[in-house]
Amino acid sequence: MTSLASNPTSYSLEDFHGSRSRMRKERIVRAVLFTAASTSIVISVAIVASLIGEAWTFVSQVELAALWTDGWFPRRGMYDVKTLVSGSLIVTVIAMAVAGPLGLGAAVYLSEYAPATVRKVVKPALEILAGIPSVVLGFFALTFLSPVIVQRLNDEATQFNIAAAGIGVGILTIPLVASISEDAMRSVPMALREASYGLGARKITTTIRVVIPAAVSGLVAAFIVAVSRAIGETMVVFIAAGATGGSLFSTDIFRPGQTMTAAMASQAAGTDQVRGAGLTFQSLFFVGMLLFLVTLVLNVLASRFVRRVRQAY
Amino acid sequence: MPDNLTREVRLMAENGSPVPRTEPAPPGVPQQAVFDVSGVAVYYGDFRAVRDVSLDVRQHEITAFIGPSGCGKSTMLRCFNRMNDLIDTARVEGDISYHGVDLYDPAVNPVEVRRRIGMVFQKPNPFPKSIYDNVAYGPKVAGAKGNLDDVVEEALQGAALWDEVKDRLKESGMSLSGGQQQRLCIARAIATDPEVLLMDEPCSALDPIATGRIEDLMVEIKERYTIIIVTHNMQQAARVSDRTAFFTTEVNEESDRRTGLLVEYADTDKIFTTPDDERTENYVTGRFG
Ligand SMILES: Nc1ncnc2c1ncn2[C@@H]1O[C@H](COP(=O)(O)OP(=O)(O)OP(=O)(O)O)[C@@H](O)[C@H]1O
Ligand SMILES: [Mg+2]
Numbered sequence: 001m002t003s004l005a006s007n008p009t010s011y012s013l014e015d016f017h018g019s020r021s022r023m024r025k026e027r028i029v030r031a032v033l034f035t036a037a038s039t040s041i042v043i044s045v046a047i048v049a050s051l052i053g054e055a056w057t058f059v060s061q062v063e064l065a066a067l068w069t070d071g072w073f074p075r076r077g078m079y080d081v082k083t084l085v086s087g088s089l090i091v092t093v094i095a096m097a098v099a100g101p102l103g104l105g106a107a108v109y110l111s112e113y114a115p116a117t118v119r120k121v122v123k124p125a126l127e128i129l130a131g132i133p134s135v136v137l138g139f140f141a142l143t144f145l146s147p148v149i150v151q152r153l154n155d156e157a158t159q160f161n162i163a164a165a166g167i168g169v170g171i172l173t174i175p176l177v178a179s180i181s182e183d184a185m186r187s188v189p190m191a192l193r194e195a196s197y198g199l200g201a202r203k204i205t206t207t208i209r210v211v212i213p214a215a216v217s218g219l220v221a222a223f224i225v226a227v228s229r230a231i232g233e234t235m236v237v238f239i240a241a242g243a244t245g246g247s248l249f250s251t252d253i254f255r256p257g258q259t260m261t262a263a264m265a266s267q268a269a270g271t272d273q274v275r276g277a278g279l280t281f282q283s284l285f286f287v288g289m290l291l292f293l294v295t296l297v298l299n300v301l302a303s304r305f306v307r308r309v310r311q312a313y
Numbered sequence: 314m315p316d317n318l319t320r321e322v323r324l325m326a327e328n329g330s331p332v333p334r335t336e337p338a339p340p341g342v343p344q345q346a347v348f349d350v351s352g353v354a355v356y357y358g359d360f361r362a363v364r365d366v367s368l369d370v371r372q373h374e375i376t377a378f379i380g381p382s383g384c385g386k387s388t389m390l391r392c393f394n395r396m397n398d399l400i401d402t403a404r405v406e407g408d409i410s411y412h413g414v415d416l417y418d419p420a421v422n423p424v425e426v427r428r429r430i431g432m433v434f435q436k437p438n439p440f441p442k443s444i445y446d447n448v449a450y451g452p453k454v455a456g457a458k459g460n461l462d463d464v465v466e467e468a469l470q471g472a473a474l475w476d477e478v479k480d481r482l483k484e485s486g487m488s489l490s491g492g493q494q495q496r497l498c499i500a501r502a503i504a505t506d507p508e509v510l511l512m513d514e515p516c517s518a519l520d521p522i523a524t525g526r527i528e529d530l531m532v533e534i535k536e537r538y539t540i541i542i543v544t545h546n547m548q549q550a551a552r553v554s555d556r557t558a559f560f561t562t563e564v565n566e567e568s569d570r571r572t573g574l575l576v577e578y579a580d581t582d583k584i585f586t587t588p589d590d591e592r593t594e595n596y597v598t599g600r601f602g
Contacts, residue, residue: 115401189438191434192438192440192441193399194396194399194434195434195438195439195440196440196450196454197396197424198394198396198432198434198502199454199505200429200451200505201450201454210440213441213442
């Protein structure tokens with residue numbers, strides 16, 4: 001008879017201690033993983049801290065009146081916040097007006113309508129679009145979107161304009177919206193579609209009444225990610241919206257404009273001149289801080305929304 | 314079959330006019346055939362899941378499909394409302410006609426077919442919507458306007474669920490227990506007032522009391538509908554059905570997967586007492602391997 005077959009009649013606590021070396025190994029693994037997780041947190045905190053520090057220097061030294069003037073001209077001591085924030089928001093709204101319908105449409109087509117053969121071709125094509133460097137799209141916006149589309153819509157439009165930049169950013173975010181939305185819709189169980197078809201619903205009804213509501217949290221997530229991407233997008237705006245040196249406050253989408261990101265890029269590009277010029281260098285961090293706050297607020301709002309919608313279903 | 318009925322059905326692909334309901338035939342007179350199935354085989358890609366199905370489903374009767382798991386009962390059932398169209402690889406061979414209309418004619422719109430032929434699926438699949446909206450979905454899709462409270466209540470009563478949910482109609486259908494979800498799906502199907510109800514093991518998740526009520530419901534509504542039910546429960550088939558089709562599986566010549574086939578189709582009494590085929594007898598008496 002083997003010892004395995006024999007049942008011990010009594011146990012002592014030691015029988016449950018397990019192997020010591022095994023436990024040590026587990027502790028090491030845990031420590032390594034903890035370090036990996038905390039490093040990213042430490043880096044984020046460091047970034048935010050340096051942002052806050054420099055931004056604070058700026059805010060505490062700048063004349064408050066300079067934050068609300070006619071435009072953003074850091075070298076002349078004019079730091080009009082609303083110029084940049086409204087510029088960013090306008091670009092984002094235009095971008096989402098382009099990427100929302102097109103991205104969602106592409107996602108609905110790919111997930112609900114396209115035969116497998118078509119999907120196999122279209123999906124990689126979309127991913128190629130996602131891989132186009134934003135510099136290229138910036139030039140495309142400047143040399144094609146602006147003259148061929150925007151200036152044809154409004155012949156008063158200047159060559160550098162917010163509209164072309166917004167459309168360019170929109171094109172850049174289409175693949176993002178399409179691919180996250182498509183994933184969300186495809187993860188809706190087939191059984192739900194069958195239930196709908198079984199009740200005599202058409203494809204379009206099934207898509208609108210069943211698939212999209214069931215995928216809504218994923219669709220909202222796609223939208224949020226796209227908005228963050230659009231607000232954070234720099235290169236397209238930097239190239240196509242013009243206003244490299246500075247910008248007057250304007251909400252006219254057919255004129256040049258400045259966004260938070262493009263303002264930062266144009267200042268960082270001219271670092272050595274900026275260094276000497278008093279607060280201009282710190283203003284860069286101030287704008288970075290603004291950008292950070294706007295994105296944070298958006299994310300909080302969006303996650304609230306997602307939670308509320310989830311509860312409804 | 315009266316000629317005008319056939320013509321009406323033929324029109325349904327074009328203008329969606331409903332088939333007039335007929336009264337049950339007087340005793341002794343055979344019921345009309347609703348479905349006429351001949352020489353049907355269903356393939357998933359190259360795999361032949363079921364073959365040689367020929368049977369007629371009669372109006373105002375309950376037809377039961379029984380047989381071991383994998384013999385193609387669900388596959389066959391899904392042919393009656395063109396549900397297999399949704400599976401890319403699925404292909405139906407042979408003829409299935411509904412009131413004399415070839416269901417697989419290219420001119421037939423599957424949406425119109427499914428508005429007349431409702432289905433309850435093997436696994437409960439309520440929408441992630443409120444209980445009320447689940448039941449109201451079918452009527453709304455069919456164009457019903459205005460207040461659907463009565464329709465919803467009647468359907469939930471019919472599915473023996475009303476008393477349990479009448480105070481929580483706004484809650485999600487997903488919050489119900491498995492058995493309640495299945496009854497919600499039954500309510501959802503009968504709310505569209507179909508002509509035929511296809512039920513794929515509707516009671517497999519239900520307790521005996523709820524099962525009894527669903528069986529009562531089936532017997533009650535067969536005055537108006539025609540029902541095909543797939544069941545693994547012999548007693549249920551024996552209790553409620555008028556005719557029973559027994560399917561089994563056999564080893565394929567072309568692949569090592571087993572293909573289902575129809576063995577015997579007859580009055581339920583005959584299937585359960587004096588079946589012609591030995592395989593049927595073995596199955597219904599529990600001697601199936
Ligand atoms: N979507 C599908 N794709 C490929 N094969 C399938 C598909 N659905 C079913 N099959 C196959 O077809 C055969 C019949 O399946 P079906 O679901 O009709 O059996 P069933 O009689 O309903 O079984 P059960 O009693 O377990 O529900 C099985 O071999 C199954 O593997
Ligand atoms: Mg089945």
